[in-house]
Amino acid sequence: MRPAVSFAYAGGRLATGLADVTTDPAALDSRGWWAVVVTYEGKVTCARFADVRPAPHPGGVWAPPGEWSSSLDESAYVAGVERIRDAIADGVVYQANLCRVLSAPLGAGADIAGLGARLARGNPAPHAMTLRVPGLEVASASPELYLARDGDVVESRPIKGTGRTADDLLPKDRAENVMIVDLVRNDLGRVARPGSVEVPGLCELEEHPGLVHLVSTVRARLAGGGWPELLAATFPPGSVTGAPKSSALTLLDELEPVPRGPYCGAIGWVDADSRRGALAVGIRSFWTEDGMLRFGTGAGITWGSDPRREWRETELKAARLLEVAAGGAGQDLDERGTARP
Structure with missing residues (x-):
């Protein structure tokens, strides 16, 4: 069997001709076009491609995965919410943002390009990306911008607050969004020119397939340095950790039994020649590992959280994407047995 061809697809551009793979984020300030994945635990993969061109998403065979299991079942997740409260x-x-990882056996002959193409059709997202390089396969339909860079201008658009419709959003959702905006402002402030951090959009309503979100925009101008300094100051993304970030990370490490992997990390591209790039928060994302297909889902927990409502939010966020991966539509997550191990 011939080895699968490496590629990356993002923003209507297909990248082929794998030229280099490195774990050093300083490469993103060198030359060329790079696909980037940083796991939540901090493992960096930067892949440089020689040929980048406008193209449709590549096709591929996709076979539905087997039965899903969850790293936290409902009772364990509810107990975790209570611990956070x-x-x-x-x-x-x-x-704090409590997450769980779903896992299912890969279907026979399944190709990550096929899943990425399905997501592009069935769940289009502004920061979608599909990547296959040796040792790493990801298909992401992320709606959330972690970091965009254009020269020395940097922007982040954290999401906090999710519902089927705007009527589902609660005062708790707005309060949570404002908390995370303050965290992102502080993170960017570590590498920004004094006085340049601003919030041009706060708690704006955005519609996505099957969901609505509250989204804010934080913008800053870099004082110096490059991608390594920017990542060191802001990673992991504040919207998927908590506040204060260091305390939330310690607590979540105690509550979550498996690594998050690319989920809640960073997934995107950097054009070092033009000093531009866009990294999404690695949510609504599938990845393959040891013959398994994995997918993460979670919810932000505040004092006002209802534990079972937060569990249902994790189901809501996962449902449409799992339906796309299964090749079906209109089935509830519980009906397909995907919510519980």
């Missing part, structure tokens, strides 16, 4: 009451954190 206790930590909030004790002043340890103000907010």
